[in-house]
Amino acid sequence: MEPLIDTSRYPVTNAIGDFIRASMPGPMAELTNIVLAVVSLLAVVGLTPVALIWMERKVAAHFQARLGPMRVGYHGLLQPLADGIKLIFKEVMKPEGADTFVFFLAPILSATASFMVLTVVPFDHHLQVTDVGGGVLYVIAVAGLGIMGVLLAGWSSNNKYSLLGAMRSGAQMISYEISLALLMLLIVLLSGTASLREIVFSQAGTVLDWWIFKFPLFGFVTFVLFLISSTAELNRAPFDMAEAESELTGGFSTEYSGISFAMFFLAEFVNMFVAAALTTTFFLGGFLAPQFGLAPLDRMLDAIPGFIWFFLKSYSVIFIYMWFRWTFPRPRVDQLMNLEWKILVPANFFLLLIAGFFVVMGWL
Amino acid sequence: MADQQTASPVVTTENGIALAVPPGFNIKRREGHTDEYFLNMGPQHPSTHGVLRLMLRMDGENVLEVVPHLGYIHRGLEKIGENQTYLQNIHLTDRLDYLSSFMNNLALCLTIEKAMGIGVPERGEYIRVMACELQRIQSHLLWWGVFGMDLGAITSFLYGFKEREMITDIFEEMCGARLTMNFFRPGGSFVDVPDTFIPRVKAVVEKMKTAIDEYDTLLTNNVIMHLRTKGIGVLSAEAALAYGCSGPVLRGSGVALDVRRSDPYSIYDRFDFDIPVGTVGDCFDRYKVRMEEMRQSIRILEQAVRYFPGGPHRSPRIANYKVPAGSHYSQVETARGLLGVYLEADGGPKPYRIKYRTPSFSNLSVLNDLAAGHKIADLVPIIATLDVVIPDIDR
Numbered sequence: 001m002e003p004l005i006d007t008s009r010y011p012v013t014n015a016i017g018d019f020i021r022a023s024m025p026g027p028m029a030e031l032t033n034i035v036l037a038v039v040s041l042l043a044v045v046g047l048t049p050v051a052l053i054w055m056e057r058k059v060a061a062h063f064q065a066r067l068g069p070m071r072v073g074y075h076g077l078l079q080p081l082a083d084g085i086k087l088i089f090k091e092v093m094k095p096e097g098a099d100t101f102v103f104f105l106a107p108i109l110s111a112t113a114s115f116m117v118l119t120v121v122p123f124d125h126h127l128q129v130t131d132v133g134g135g136v137l138y139v140i141a142v143a144g145l146g147i148m149g150v151l152l153a154g155w156s157s158n159n160k161y162s163l164l165g166a167m168r169s170g171a172q173m174i175s176y177e178i179s180l181a182l183l184m185l186l187i188v189l190l191s192g193t194a195s196l197r198e199i200v201f202s203q204a205g206t207v208l209d210w211w212i213f214k215f216p217l218f219g220f221v222t223f224v225l226f227l228i229s230s231t232a233e234l235n236r237a238p239f240d241m242a243e244a245e246s247e248l249t250g251g252f253s254t255e256y257s258g259i260s261f262a263m264f265f266l267a268e269f270v271n272m273f274v275a276a277a278l279t280t281t282f283f284l285g286g287f288l289a290p291q292f293g294l295a296p297l298d299r300m301l302d303a304i305p306g307f308i309w310f311f312l313k314s315y316s317v318i319f320i321y322m323w324f325r326w327t328f329p330r331p332r333v334d335q336l337m338n339l340e341w342k343i344l345v346p347a348n349f350f351l352l353l354i355a356g357f358f359v360v361m362g363w364l
Numbered sequence: 365m366a367d368q369q370t371a372s373p374v375v376t377t378e379n380g381i382a383l384a385v386p387p388g389f390n391i392k393r394r395e396g397h398t399d400e401y402f403l404n405m406g407p408q409h410p411s412t413h414g415v416l417r418l419m420l421r422m423d424g425e426n427v428l429e430v431v432p433h434l435g436y437i438h439r440g441l442e443k444i445g446e447n448q449t450y451l452q453n454i455h456l457t458d459r460l461d462y463l464s465s466f467m468n469n470l471a472l473c474l475t476i477e478k479a480m481g482i483g484v485p486e487r488g489e490y491i492r493v494m495a496c497e498l499q500r501i502q503s504h505l506l507w508w509g510v511f512g513m514d515l516g517a518i519t520s521f522l523y524g525f526k527e528r529e530m531i532t533d534i535f536e537e538m539c540g541a542r543l544t545m546n547f548f549r550p551g552g553s554f555v556d557v558p559d560t561f562i563p564r565v566k567a568v569v570e571k572m573k574t575a576i577d578e579y580d581t582l583l584t585n586n587v588i589m590h591l592r593t594k595g596i597g598v599l600s601a602e603a604a605l606a607y608g609c610s611g612p613v614l615r616g617s618g619v620a621l622d623v624r625r626s627d628p629y630s631i632y633d634r635f636d637f638d639i640p641v642g643t644v645g646d647c648f649d650r651y652k653v654r655m656e657e658m659r660q661s662i663r664i665l666e667q668a669v670r671y672f673p674g675g676p677h678r679s680p681r682i683a684n685y686k687v688p689a690g691s692h693y694s695q696v697e698t699a700r701g702l703l704g705v706y707l708e709a710d711g712g713p714k715p716y717r718i719k720y721r722t723p724s725f726s727n728l729s730v731l732n733d734l735a736a737g738h739k740i741a742d743l744v745p746i747i748a749t750l751d752v753v754i755p756d757i758d759r
Contacts, residue, residue: 064522160403164425164740237516238588246411246514247741329588330516332741333425 037119037129045115049269053080055315056269056322063326087265090258095158098255102156107256107263110149114270116142121277122197124287124306135196136184139278140177143233146271147173150235150242153264154252165251168333169235169242175340176232182348183226186355187282190215190364200286207290212283214364218354223283225344225351227317230275231324232336234268238328239336246330276317277310284313400428403740407436411514411744414754418731418743425739430732438758445718450476450685451549453718457705458544460720461756463503464698466495469548471705471720474629474694476550479687479709486673488552489631494565494668495538495547496630496696497661501572502531503699504654504661507751511651512583514748515592520583527568527575534564550685552678562672569665576658584655593647597734597746600645607733608726611701612657613750616642616650623697635664650749686713700724700751724756 020036021029054069054077061068069076094103120135122128132138147170154166188194190211191202203210212223232239243251253264280286287306291298331339358364403420406412415436421429441460445453450472457468470492477484484492505528512520532542538557539547547553583589599609604617614621622639624632640656642649687709695704701723708717727750734750735743 060518064519065526066522160401168425240516244516244741246516246744249410326519327582328517329512329583329586329592331588331591332739334739335591 041115041118041129044118045266045270048273049266050080050084052269052272052318053083055318059319059322060326063323084262087262088259092258092260093255095255097158099156099158102152103255104260106149106153106156107260107267108149109152110146110267111263111270113142113145113149114267114274116145117274118270118277120196121274122200122281122286123310127287127307128197131195131197134194136188136194136199139196140181140184143180143274144173144177146267147177149264149267150252153256154242157252157255159255161248161250162252162254165242165244165248165254168244169252172239172241172333172336173233173235175337176229176344179225179229179340179344179348180233182345182352183222183229184282186222186348186352187211189352189355189359196281196286200281200288203285204288205291206293207285210283210285215355215358218351219283221347222351223279225347226279226283227320229344230279231321232340234271234275234321236268236272236321237325238330240330241333241336244330272318272321273314276314276321279317280310280313284317286310286313405743411747413510413747413752416728416747416752416754416757420740420743422740425741427735427738427740427743430735430743432728432731434758436758437755439755441759442718442720445715447714449713450687450715453715454548455544455546457720458546459755460722460759461698461700461703461724461753462543463506463753464499464700464703465543465545466492466499466547467696467698468703469545470496470630471694471696471698471703473548473550474696475692475705475707476685476687478694479690479692479707480550480682480685482551482682483679484552484630485676485679487556487675488677488679490668490672491553491557491677492548492630493632493635494665494672495535495545495553497664497668498531498534498565498568500661500699501568501658502528502535504658505531507654507699507748508579508583511745511748514744515583515589517583517586517589520579523575523579523582527571530564530568530571534561534568537561537564549678549681551681552676554678556677562669565665565669569662569669572658572662576655579655584651590648592742593651593745593749595644596647596738596742597749598644598646599730599734603730603733604645607730609701609730610723610726611697611699612650612653613701613727613730615640616653616749617645618642618649623695623702627695629694629696635667637661637664647745647749650751654751684713686711687715695721698723700753700756701727720759722756722759724752724754728752728757 020032023029024032057076057079058068069079072078072082094100117139119129120132120138122131150169150173151166154162154164154169157163187199191199193199193202203214208214210219212219215222235242241251243253245251248254253261256264287310289298289301289304289306289309291301400421400423403422404417405420406417407415412418417433417436419431419433420427439459441456445456448456454469454472457472458465460468476482505524509521509524509528512518512524535545536542537560539545539553539555541547599613599617601617601619604614604619609617610621618641620639620641623629624637625639637660638656640653640660642653687707689709689711692707692709693704695702697703702721703723704721706719706721707715708719710716731746731750734746738746
């Protein structure tokens with residue numbers, strides 16, 4: 001099959017990348033570009049949790065009729081920094097009888113996995129580290145690595161609460177991976193490509209061409225199911241069985257402190273951003289500006305750079321995740337499994353069937 | 365409870381590992397199953413509400429047996445009480461169930477009044493009833509918030525505290541304390557209520573009417589909440605009576621026993637209120653009973669505000685309270701159930717022996733019956749709906 005885009009121009013397909021390619025000899029330009037891409041991703045990984053921690057604390061506070069952090073910086077803007085510094089300076093403790101190597105490997109693994117998904121996320125027309133042809137498959141594969149971190153953390157901590165949390169999260173994430181994969185497959189079926197960039201371009205046009213609206217009615221259902229599944233996959237409240245602080249004190253992360261806990265913390269927030277980014281890419285037109293079919297308005301919206309739209313949409317989805325977290329009680333672990341295997345999986349298969357029917361009939 | 369046994373028996377597992385069994389368990393090995401294990405829950409655990417320590421015998425996520433261990437906050441209040449005068453004993457009752465300190469004060473004052481034949485003026489009685497009912501709401505609000513938090517809905521905690529704060533402020537203005545009140549004295553209360561008391565109570569009553577509906581929207585009508593509480597921890601009426609449960613735990617099982625109605629003290633017989641009861645006796649019923657009790661307390665407060673009289677707030681003080689020799693008993697309905705004060709007096713200024721029959725102790729004793737066979741996640745709402753206060757158990 002013919003490659004849909006010119007992959008030789010990756011990574012960094014924007015003006016900076018072209019400038020480096022023009023000014024340096026071939027192999028060196030490639031290397032510089034890769035380093036640039038990784039550094040900019042690191043910046044995203046580093047700054048996203050900072051923004052999200054502040055946002056989470058503020059959203060939680062306002063849901064709970066209070067103000068949240070107000071003292072460190074303007075409206076507590078520097079609070080995440082204070083949190084981070086506190087965590088870095090805390091003693092890293094290892095419980096007696098813990099498996100040292102695995103115990104310290106687990107948080108790194110967790111953070112790495114969430115970092116790796118970001119490489120295929122299209123932030124803008126020319127802002128994507130690499131566009132793998134089977135991007136969706138890559139996302140599913142790499143996201144699975146994150147479970148390893150949680151499982152190993154629980155297993156190596158030598159703590160029964162951690163172990164219970166890890167087993168829960170293992171069962172939960174593997175189950176919800178299935179419905180997440182089915183939903184991604186549905187989008188692949190609709191858009192006819194597995195490359196994330198191409199999926200975004202398949203939604204070009206007006207707002208009604210986004211998959212959330214374009215696939216009539218079912219698109220919205222798919223969107224909601226995707227939100228539910230990704231919340232469970234993220235191990236976030238109300239599906240935070242692995243942590244479940246009221247039952248398991250801290251679940252898999254009970255024994256972690258200092259910077260090794262911060263790694264899990266970081267992974268959680270980056271994962272949330274990744275999930276929101278994927279939701280945006282699959283359903284909300286990714287970096288495309290919303291178009292309403294009104295020429296003057298559309299031109300104005302289009303003038304705003306794509307990555308701003310991308311972050312705007314992603315953060316709106318993140319707000320929904322936070323809304324979930326601060327409103328709902330937590331179901332029991334077996335009820336969560338029931339939800340997955342008895343409701344979500346059959347529903348996803350049904351949606352896949354409908355989508356196939358639509359595609360075959362050429363209604364989309 | 366369980367610490368009486370000294371030597372712990374040892375079971376040998378199939379692969380030859382000797383496993384020390386914590387005291388209080390009757391462990392059985394089952395054929396062809398996963399190994400059971402013990403889990404220590406508490407005294408430092410987010411949902412054991414203080415320093416309750418539970419030893420759990422577990423099979424995976426399933427709880428097979430629960431043995432509570434007590435004594436982590438035992439202060440010997442009953443023994444201390446023997447060396448304190450009757451008035452000095454009142455502040456010790458604050459420390460029983462710190463969320464019902466007014467009612468605890470009242471229980472001791474009633475015993476002394478009954479024994480010495482001290483009367484209470486009309487205004488004093490109204491102050492007592494209103495303070496107690498305000499505190500019942502306050503206590504249930506804290507319980508509601510914490511219950512939500514135990515289920516993972518942290519927001520409810522803050523919502524419960526918002527209205528609770530209004531009530532706590534009233535108490536602060538009344539007696540200077542927000543938690544340990546030490547307010548009632550034999551014959552009334554140690555000071556009169558301020559002029560702002562009635563307007564502030566009116567404001568709380570108005571606020572609570574809408575607030576409880578808000579709580580229903582936030583938690584009661586949530587489908588996940590129903591999944592987590594319906595059919596969980598079913599306590600039959602017979603078992604509840606046999607264990608000596610009282611308060612919302614007993615009423616949740618369908619037994620309409622409330623000391624305010626069955627053995628009216630103070631002026632509770634003048635007020636019109638209902639006793640909510642459950643049908644099944646599960647966590648949801650106990651939850652509903654407490655929510656309804658808040659509404660009933662509001663009804664009592666409304667009536668009390670309407671008829672609040674003037675006059676003195678306490679009968680003339682006595683320099684030295686000397687309870688006549690003999691046994692004296694009286695009981696009140698606290699937010700957690702029946703609190704009985706049994707007083708053995710020798711005619712001196714100090715009690716010879718004082719015994720508190722506290723509701724949380726009996727209510728906790730049903731824990732194993734309720735939790736065995738459920739998941740560890742269900743143990744949390746079960747403990748929460750039993751609403752035990754640990755200092756009330758340990759005294």
